[in-house]
Amino acid sequence: MPEQKPQVSAMTMLSVLFTLIAIVAIIALVMLKSKADTATEEVSVNAASPAVDTVTIVDQDTIPVDAAGLTPHEGDTNTVTVSGSVSDPNGCSDIDSVAVALYRTSVGLQEVMQQADNYAGTATVSGCTGGDDTTADYTVNIATTNFVNPTDPGSPFATDNWTVSVTSTDKTIGVGGLKGNNTLPFEVNSLSAFTTAESIDYGTVALGADSLEKTVTFTNTGNRAVDTTVRANNDMTEPTGNFAVIPVGNVHYAIGQNFVYGTADAAVSKTAAETFAIGLAKQSLNLPGNVPTVDTYWKLRMPTSGVNGTYSNTLTLTAVANP
Amino acid sequence: MTCGVVLSALLISFAYSTKANVILQQIMAQNEPPVIDNVVVSLSENGPQVTEMTLTENTDTNLYVYGSASDPNGCHDLKRVNVTVYRADLGAACELNDNNCYATSTQVFASCSSNPDLGASFQAVLQIESFADPTDAGSPNAATNWIARVTILDQGNLSATALSPGFEINSLAALGVTPSLDFGELHLGETSQPKVIYLTNYGNRSVQPDFVSQGDLACDSGTSTAISSSMLHMHTADQVAVCSPTRGGLTSANDKLIDCTAEQIQAVWNAGVSMESDQVRTYETGLDEASGYGSSMMPVYFTLKIPGSGVLGSCSTILRVTAVAR
Numbered sequence: 001m002p003e004q005k006p007q008v009s010a011m012t013m014l015s016v017l018f019t020l021i022a023i024v025a026i027i028a029l030v031m032l033k034s035k036a037d038t039a040t041e042e043v044s045v046n047a048a049s050p051a052v053d054t055v056t057i058v059d060q061d062t063i064p065v066d067a068a069g070l071t072p073h074e075g076d077t078n079t080v081t082v083s084g085s086v087s088d089p090n091g092c093s094d095i096d097s098v099a100v101a102l103y104r105t106s107v108g109l110q111e112v113m114q115q116a117d118n119y120a121g122t123a124t125v126s127g128c129t130g131g132d133d134t135t136a137d138y139t140v141n142i143a144t145t146n147f148v149n150p151t152d153p154g155s156p157f158a159t160d161n162w163t164v165s166v167t168s169t170d171k172t173i174g175v176g177g178l179k180g181n182n183t184l185p186f187e188v189n190s191l192s193a194f195t196t197a198e199s200i201d202y203g204t205v206a207l208g209a210d211s212l213e214k215t216v217t218f219t220n221t222g223n224r225a226v227d228t229t230v231r232a233n234n235d236m237t238e239p240t241g242n243f244a245v246i247p248v249g250n251v252h253y254a255i256g257q258n259f260v261y262g263t264a265d266a267a268v269s270k271t272a273a274e275t276f277a278i279g280l281a282k283q284s285l286n287l288p289g290n291v292p293t294v295d296t297y298w299k300l301r302m303p304t305s306g307v308n309g310t311y312s313n314t315l316t317l318t319a320v321a322n323p
Numbered sequence: 324m325t326c327g328v329v330l331s332a333l334l335i336s337f338a339y340s341t342k343a344n345v346i347l348q349q350i351m352a353q354n355e356p357p358v359i360d361n362v363v364v365s366l367s368e369n370g371p372q373v374t375e376m377t378l379t380e381n382t383d384t385n386l387y388v389y390g391s392a393s394d395p396n397g398c399h400d401l402k403r404v405n406v407t408v409y410r411a412d413l414g415a416a417c418e419l420n421d422n423n424c425y426a427t428s429t430q431v432f433a434s435c436s437s438n439p440d441l442g443a444s445f446q447a448v449l450q451i452e453s454f455a456d457p458t459d460a461g462s463p464n465a466a467t468n469w470i471a472r473v474t475i476l477d478q479g480n481l482s483a484t485a486l487s488p489g490f491e492i493n494s495l496a497a498l499g500v501t502p503s504l505d506f507g508e509l510h511l512g513e514t515s516q517p518k519v520i521y522l523t524n525y526g527n528r529s530v531q532p533d534f535v536s537q538g539d540l541a542c543d544s545g546t547s548t549a550i551s552s553s554m555l556h557m558h559t560a561d562q563v564a565v566c567s568p569t570r571g572g573l574t575s576a577n578d579k580l581i582d583c584t585a586e587q588i589q590a591v592w593n594a595g596v597s598m599e600s601d602q603v604r605t606y607e608t609g610l611d612e613a614s615g616y617g618s619s620m621m622p623v624y625f626t627l628k629i630p631g632s633g634v635l636g637s638c639s640t641i642l643r644v645t646a647v648a649r
Contacts (some may be wrong), residue, residue, distance in 0.1 A: 207352065308350040313348050
């Protein structure tokens with residue numbers, strides 16, 4: 001058995017040798033075939049449209065307009081703030097601009113702004129950190145006038161409403177940017193309002209005589225055509241209480257100038273708010289001198305006796321929407 | 324809870340706004356002057372119109388000037404009544420004095436009820452002095468009379484003026500006299516030192532005093548005879564001035580202490596006017612009308628000579644003085 005042992009070893013050694021030769025040959029072959037080279041990888045990503053994710057609109061008093069409607073400020077602007085977030089799958093840095101428009105829905109956005117029906121503004125974009133950040137915030141303030149057309153029930157445009165439209169545009173070249181849009185409807189509330197002088201001074205009037213005719217000018221400061229109601233708080237009295245009152249009905253008013261007391265006029269009442277059809281139109285254009293006004297005329301007849309001193313009372317004039 | 328939420332939402336959705344304007348109306352009623360409806364001068368409150376007024380000596384007499392007025396602006400506009408009562412010939416612009424020009428005012432208006440009452444009544448009272456000028460027949464101002472002028476002002480100082488009917492003030496000739504004349508204790512045959520009494524004009528006329536001794540000086544001793552009033556002599560200040568010229572003034576407190584010598588006394592007594600019983604003796608000097616109480620007064624001196632016998636005790640008589648208008 002021990003004589004067989006050198007035969008196995010020789011075969012094994014031959015096998016190992018053959019294997020080594022083969023390995024060397026392969027290595028040599030590989031070395032003959034190998035040389036240095038570079039590889040380029042190119043990826044083309046498709047541009048995606050931005051999106052307007054959220055839209056909120058509040059007025060100057062932070063009242064949510066979409067829920068409560070927009071109530072104009074009497075004789076002044078009410079600045080609404082439209083804000084929210086926009087996003088772009090290509091990254092928020094791809095967002096080029098955010099445009100905001102307010103318009104009466106049936107009218108749509110017009111190129112020439114009519115402030116009764118159209119407003120537009122460009123929002124400020126913020127909060128974009130770049131890189132893989134895809135969202136940003138936007139906000140814009142738009143001053144709406146007091147004569148913005150109402151769409152609430154009872155108003156001339158009750159079947160209509162208003163839209164706030166927000167459009168984001170990205171930086172895609174050649175197509176003017178890809179766009180994303182979102183809208184939100186809201187109502188504009190009616191505001192029946194006017195201003196007048198704060199006082200009527202009839203001057204000094206002889207007993208039994210009529211005062212000179214005084215003019216009271218009504219100026220529309222709301223968004224409805226209006227008439228007015230007239231009511232006095234009381235008879236006219238003097239401070240001491242020692243003298244007779246001037247009955248409230250001694251004050252007459254008319255729409256026509258140079259009216260004859262007692263003719264084509266009406267007497268002030270303290271028991272009821274009487275309607276006075278002044279026909280005060282609504283403002284439609286924001287142009288100088290375009291604010292509608294109406295002149296009305298007032299006279300007081302002094303009692304024949306028993307009155308002395310300075311008399312006063314207050315008139316309450318309440319705007320009534322004229323459909 | 325759900326209903327409440329829905330209702331709130333509806334209210335918010337239709338926030339229709341209506342604005343009210345408040346206008347202050349002002350006017351001033353033009354002030355109109357008051358009107359005097361009537362003026363009455365009376366000796367009593369709301370009494371009849373006086374036609375002649377008789378004064379009371381040495382005191383004042385109330386004179387009521389009343390009437391009614393109205394103001395077109397209301398009676399509360401009446402502010403003040405100015406009353407001037409004056410001798411008519413002097414006019415209402417007379418200078419105030421107690422002889423012929425009186426004034427007063429009141430701001431009290433009665434019967435002015437709540438508005439719109441226009442009318443009210445007024446009354447002012449003046450104290451007319453006893454020496455106010457007479458205007459009756461025979462008086463120096465008989466050609467005129469008295470009158471009241473009423474001016475009513477309202478709050479705006481507009482005014483109305485009215486005159487009362489005229490009336491007369493009667494003459495009042497009156498004197499005030501020192502109530503007693505005491506010669507002290509005298510011896511038989513002795514002549515007293517001059518003693519003084521004072522006469523004061525209490526009326527409104529210049530007066531001449533008349534003196535009458537009402538009987539002789541009866542003595543309280545049962546055995547005594549009366550002293551003839553002819554022994555009582557009346558003297559002017561000039562007559563007694565020989566005794567003590569420097570102490571004969573009206574205002575001297577020592578007027579009664581004139582000290583004459585025996586010779587002077589006799590001379591004074593001889594120069595006097597004998598006050599024979601029941602005989603009127605007019606004092607030669609008169610009293611002018613007063614311009615104030617006590618402003619017109621004068622002394623009258625008397626001396627008494629006691630008979631040489633037959634009299635005893637305390638003797639007296641009444642000396643009556645009568646004011647006679649000059």
